[in-house]
Amino acid sequence: MxxxxxxxxxxxxxxxxxxxxxxxxxxxxxxxxxxxxxxxxxxxxxxxxxxxxxxxxxxxxxxxxxxxxxxxxxxxxxxxxxxxxxxxxxxxxxxxxxxxxxxxxxxxxxxxxxxxxxxxxxxxxxFGRGFPFEEMKGHDILLVAGGLGIAPLRSLINNIHDERSDFGKVTIIYGSKNPSEVMFRNQFEMWRHRKDFDLYLTVDNPDDTWDGEVGLVTKPFEHLEISPANTFGAVCGPPVMYRFVVAEMRKKGISYDHIYMSFERHMKCGMGKCGHCQIGHQYCCIDGPVFNYWEAKNIQGSM
Ligand SMILES: Cc1cc2nc3c(=O)[nH]c(=O)nc-3n(C[C@H](O)[C@H](O)[C@H](O)COP(=O)(O)OP(=O)(O)OC[C@H]3O[C@@H](n4cnc5c(N)ncnc54)[C@H](O)[C@@H]3O)c2cc1C
Missing domain, CATH: 2.40.30.10 (Translation factors)
Incomplete structure (x- = not known):
């Protein structure tokens, strides 16, 4: 229609x-x-x-x-x-x-x-606090998305794309369970051939049509070359993913201060009034949904 x-x-x-x-x-x-x-x-x-x-x-x-x-x-x-x-x-x-x-x-x-x-x-x-886009400018960026986590990260990826000259090396890792679950395939297919984005698509369970990487979203870290002192990491995906991706980022030497992640918690009002998304002293809807590593560490069950 x-x-x-x-x-x-x-x-x-x-x-x-x-x-x-x-x-x-x-x-x-x-x-x-x-x-x-x-x-x-x-x-x-x-x-x-x-x-x-x-x-x-x-x-x-x-x-x-x-x-x-x-x-x-x-x-x-x-x-x-x-x-x-x-x-x-x-x-x-x-x-x-x-x-x-x-x-x-x-x-x-x-x-x-x-x-x-x-x-x-x-x-x-x-509503909420997003990724520190201005602070990220002038740095290399490593974006890691798992499954539906690509939804908020796509906004960041496209924003970086539109202001590409303000950023250094940009690496995107996007993992899905199966090839049929890979979203935005056309966009990623186009970017695969671009020299100013390093793109790694991974699936856990490949089929005959799949010619990308096979394995968990942490697999591409095995051959990733980054300049850790100059890199910001951004992560979004299922809860189980964060701990492992952050550990890989740390192994590569990225500072905890430069690692940001987006969380989903049950929320209603979006304005810190109703308390549905309160965890300790934090309201996910206004203090997040994007937190840096130190803030995320205090959120029960997230890291
Ligand atoms: C900050 C934030 C961003 C989100 N972004 C997206 C997005 O980009 N795309 C998307 O598809 N979904 C997103 N969600 C999740 C989305 O809000 C829920 O999938 C939706 O509320 C489910 O409603 P439902 O009635 O269809 O399902 P329900 O039957 O109510 O629940 C289905 C599943 O969704 C979960 N869920 C229900 N309500 C919420 C809620 N308020 N917050 C989080 N999870 C919930 C339940 O735990 C259950 O696993 C986001 C949630 C938050 C908090």
Whole structure:
């Protein structure tokens, strides 16, 4: 079905109460619990269980004002169904739309997967602390993603791509269980041939079609050459992965201060109010979801 590009806020917005003179920033700040209507403008099937959705916020003021950092998330509402935190998968350098890569996991994500181009959802945010993009500039970058962990890291990867001259050597390791679970295949296929990205795709269980590496996401570390003093590491994947990837990064000599990782914890409000994602003295939604090694070490069960 072709994307519906007819954005008419009068028809679809249930909100008519705000003064027309308010800016998008003022509107969003006035009530951060309010989901802003957004239209699905594109849906791409990535695997049997993951889809990439592109959304456009309908109110032009909100669309203009929406800015995010790589690693941040939004709270996505399906009216009548519920709300869920989802990482922003598109680069902050691409404005006007938001991409979310969503795995079909349960009731909410099932309902999203049934939606069509043109359907309306609600978006509030962005929330949380992302990767320290400005601090990373001028350094080499080693990105390690496992499975769905590629969703938030893709925002960082694409942002680095768009500002490539600000970074040194960029190495990407992306591991999946099976070839059929590799997401963004076309994008990675293109990058495989580029000299300014070192790309390693690994799968645990290869089939006849697979010509990449075989083994866990830590396997490419065996032949990785990096300049540890100048390298930032960024990690996102299933909980079991972090301990092993961080150990490999340490073996290569990367400083703990330069290792960042993104965590998912059950969360609701996204603003440190409800306490659902509180771990010790930290709120995952505002202190994270991206933490550096020292912060992550204090999060129970994560390292
Ligand atoms: C910061 C953050 C970023 C996220 N980014 C993405 C993303 O980019 N893509 C994506 O597909 N999913 C992401 N998730 C997970 C997503 O929020 C859950 O998959 C979703 O809420 C499941 O809802 P459901 O009703 O479909 O499934 P449910 O039946 O409620 O649960 C299915 C599975 O999802 C887990 N889950 C349920 N609610 C949450 C929650 N609030 N937070 C984390 N896990 C949950 C459950 O433990 C269970 O394993 C993210 C979660 C967080 C906290």
């Amino acid at each position: 072709p994307a519906n590009t007819d954005f008419n806020p009068v028809v679809v917005s249930p909100y008519h109460d705000e003064p027309a003179a308010m800016t998008g920033q003022e509107l969003m700040a006035a009530n951060p619990y309010r989901p802003w209507p957004a239209r699905i403008t594109s849906i791409t099937e990535l695997t049997a269980t993951e889809k990439l959705f592109e959304f456009r916020l309908i109110d032009e003021r909100i669309r203009e004002a929406f800015r995010h950092e790589p690693g941040q998330f939004v709270e996505l509402t399906i009216f009548g169904v519920g709300e869920a935190p989802i990482s922003i998968s598109s680069s902050p350098s691409k404005r006007g739309f938001i991409e979310l890569c969503v795995r079909r996991a349960g009731r909410f994500t099932e309902a999203l997967h049934k939606m069509q181009c043109g359907d309306i959802v609600g978006i509030r945010g962005p």
